[in-house]
Amino acid sequence: MYDYPSKEFEMMRKFALASAVAFAAGFAGVASAEVSIGQKAPAVEGVQDTSGAETSLKQLQGKKATVVAFTCNHCPVAVAYEDRFIEFAKAYKDKGVNFVAINANAGETTEEMKERVEEKDLPYPYVLDADSSSAKEFGATRTPELYVLDGQGNVVYHGAFDSNMDKAQANDQYVVAAVEAVLAGKKPTVSETKAVGCGIKLAK
Numbered sequence: 001m002y003d004y005p006s007k008e009f010e011m012m013r014k015f016a017l018a019s020a021v022a023f024a025a026g027f028a029g030v031a032s033a034e035v036s037i038g039q040k041a042p043a044v045e046g047v048q049d050t051s052g053a054e055t056s057l058k059q060l061q062g063k064k065a066t067v068v069a070f071t072c073n074h075c076p077v078a079v080a081y082e083d084r085f086i087e088f089a090k091a092y093k094d095k096g097v098n099f100v101a102i103n104a105n106a107g108e109t110t111e112e113m114k115e116r117v118e119e120k121d122l123p124y125p126y127v128l129d130a131d132s133s134s135a136k137e138f139g140a141t142r143t144p145e146l147y148v149l150d151g152q153g154n155v156v157y158h159g160a161f162d163s164n165m166d167k168a169q170a171n172d173q174y175v176v177a178a179v180e181a182v183l184a185g186k187k188p189t190v191s192e193t194k195a196v197g198c199g200i201k202l203a204k
Helices: 006-025 076-095 110-120 133-138 174-183
Strands: 045-048 054-056 065-070 097-103 126-128 145-150 155-159
Touching: 065 076, 065 133, 065 174, 076 097, 076 174, 110 126, 145 174, 155 174
Parallel strands: 065 097, 097 126
Antiparallel strands: 045 054, 045 126, 065 145, 145 155
16 A cells, blocks of 8 residues: 655545535535625625624725635634635735635634634734624635635635645645736736635524
8 A cells, every 4th residue: 555645645634524524515616606706895894803803894904905715713624724824914914915814604703713813823814703694795605715805895806725725736826816916907817716625604
């Protein structure tokens, strides 16, 4: 039997687990979003930051662009992308681009999220949407699932962060390319891809 290198084996194990979770939740394919490319993003009001204070997407948006990531604490795919989110947020903050993470999973708490923020020293806001209204309005079904907004709050990209859960194999940088296009005053060449990850457990 082939002896997988430990790093490769762990990546395969995580992906297999995430695939099983996604299958159990129902495979979404290319998500059919409530908000379409070119439309104004939902307001997303009444979400809580990890201190328990209410905030909104309008308060958290960047001047030139905003990346909205639906994510959570436990999905293996979301966790695998977390370091890439951190790297992106740090690289683009001074360019007028804000990264905003939304946890719309029913049953998760700000206390759990605060632990994650402190553990990873997240350089971006991580907010809880207890009633899942943001995911329902955006049409998000996966963690992670990302939306790039231009400076006017219009959605210009929707889908995966990049082309592979294994960073070394991620040849297509969808979110980065979309943000760079916005900063250059252009429309992204690729505006929609398939978001792959665990299903969002929506509040009823």
